[in-house]
Amino acid sequence: MTNEKWLEEITGRVSTDAPEREPITVTAPATDEPIGQIPRCTDDDVAAAVSRAQAAQSEWIEFDPAERAAILEDFGDLVLERREELLDLVQLETGKARAHAVEELLDVPTTCSYYASRAESILADQTRDGAFPLATDATVTKKPVGVVGVISPWNYPLTLSITDAVPALLAGNAVVLKPDEKTPFIALALAELLAKAGLPDGVFEVVTGDGSVVGPALVDRVDYVAFTGSTETGRAVAERAGRNLIDCSLELGGKNPMIVLANANFEEAARGAVQGCFTNAGQLCLAAERLYVESAIYERFLDAFVGETRRLSLGTEVGYGSDVGSLIDDAQLERVEEHVDDAVGRGASVLTGGRARPDVGPFVYEPTILTDVDPDARVAQEETFGPVVTVTPVDGPRAAIEAANDSDYGLNASVWTGDRERGRRLAQEIEAGTVCVNDAYIAGWAATDAPMGGVGDSGLGRRHGPEGIERYLESKTIASSRIGSLAPPSGVPATWTTRSLLAATNVRRRLSRWL
Incomplete structure (x- = not known):
């Protein structure tokens, strides 16, 4: 398949119901000549993409973690199989040396295998100490946050458009990706490979367009945002996420x-x-x-x-x-x-x-x-x-x-x-x-x-490691009592209740030192 035909095919992966949207022309840095065009998505397009992702996520969450892991492993295999085409596309979009493109390509299957091998254990319920030993217990369950918005940069468009999405998907979330308008085609190619690997429709959506339009529209609708880019834009993302009371991770600039x-x-x-x-x-x-x-x-x-x-x-x-x-x-x-x-x-x-x-x-x-x-x-x-x-x-x-x-x-x-x-x-x-x-x-x-991220003006949160998937999970505590209500019995004087609680607290403290 020619590059022109492939670019035309993968452009169909953009999540817009209006292909007549005003186009954005993407140029090759090596020549400053056009590569192709992508739709300039609107607020309505983002709303529709997130809605589709929400519907798909309700089914995706029912997949066993091992089933989700198998799909992502197959995706990693496809990235390696199609590596020459993907490397060509990275060089075309970014103008970088091919050896540097290889670095980011290899990161994708490595990330897929890492999280696929650990998803089940990370997502498993955890037993925690109860309030009162023997009398109560506590279990922590982890559930996906819902729909994750990923906003990726132009400098490493292959790895940074997908490796934040992989742990989110394995956790049971759907993902809506906004790639940089300078380098959208590699993200669309990866979306095609995810579909070939068996990812259900709607679980991974891609919206293209101006960051000033698509970015805020995405942050306003998703349940979590993973952003990589400049410190200035990262501050705006964090501020907007905070107003919406959603969490975010930000990998920003560095000196x-x-x-x-x-x-x-x-x-x-x-x-x-x-x-x-x-x-x-x-x-x-x-x-x-x-x-x-x-x-x-x-x-x-x-x-x-x-x-x-x-x-x-x-x-x-x-x-x-x-x-x-x-x-x-x-x-x-x-x-x-x-x-x-x-x-x-x-x-x-x-x-x-x-x-x-x-x-x-x-x-x-x-x-x-x-x-x-x-x-x-x-x-x-x-x-x-x-x-x-x-x-x-x-x-x-x-x-x-x-x-x-x-x-x-x-x-x-x-x-x-x-x-x-x-x-x-x-x-x-x-x-x-x-x-x-x-x-x-x-x-x-x-x-x-091992977790990767910044401090100070270089960002918040971490990718990689268990932390890289835990950011996309909500923890829920389920606590139960083996002896019924812990409220004091009716008619018992408050002084007796206070003495009992103090005694129980001292016993608990001693036990915690021994264990």
Whole structure:
């Protein structure tokens, strides 16, 4: 099937009853030319999609957790089987290098298998201590929240459009997905594969359109929101969710630090920095944008880092030919250029990069290393979200930790050292949701059993791990008494009742210490 035919087919997965909706044209970053069109969904379209999801969820919840897990495992298998087509589509929509597209593709079947293998145990009823030992008991049951709204970004459209949905579906929820309008087709392709895997109609709906219209309409109607995107938009989502008294999880921006200690293998750290700073042309929430290097190895590290960076090849072709691809659009390119120009205007030095490459692609920018950066420069304070990093010498570990924590963000960080245990101790002091030791981000991101998320302006809640599915569940306590009503018998003096309750409380406290 040709790309054009496939795009036309999957566009039919958009949840709208009015195909004549005003279209949005999607363009390829590699060429700035149109790929295709999607409907500009309205408030009514969102309402209809959520209504269908609600109806479907009432049947989906009756599926045994093992049945739901089997469908999601089959979906993971289909993602691997159709990997070449999916990778082509990711490169077409994002302009990223294919090796970086592979990273996000592999995350999908891994996430499916992780939650499929654990769904039954996580969803099982749990026995808890009753109010009075032997006389009462308590059981906690977990039920899906209902319909989950997922709002996904453009930078990792394959994994981030679906891996938040997988645990929600396994928990028995329906999902309505709003992908970014820059990268909708990969989400629609995944919706098609979910249907092929056996997911019932209506359980996974996709609405496309302007974020300013579809986003609020979705938050106003669903029972939970999982959002990945900018801190500014995340605040608006959280505020709206709060007004609706629904919960949300938010993975937002980052200004992630990387610390290189004097006892680190500086060549290995330099290779790690290249990966951590320039994967997906720096358009990665986990990317390192601030490097702090102990003075004793600063010059050697810098030479190695610059050398590794200059060896990176730029390109926008489909395939494995290039190391670094394109930025997503002209707005992102403009942001990167403004950050670099501002830093240079304040006295920063450009050791490599520092310029756009229209000869390679309309939005390609060279991997850039800056030193001598003014602390008040935009590139030092704001998330750049591009292939730009600042490198600063520090006097020692304490100075590095203080510099790393001098930020409102707290998503990801890394520590490079020849003493891994020391690195783990320092990691405890860094204010971030994830800290990797001797790795840039993959060791943390790929640890699917461990929660991933941010602190401060980097967000709320966690994906991955048991926490990643528990956020989509409501807990209910069912407590019972083996001796009937615990109310005091009629006519018993209050003083006697008080003495009995005090005695029971003391017994309970003693038992809790022994058990």
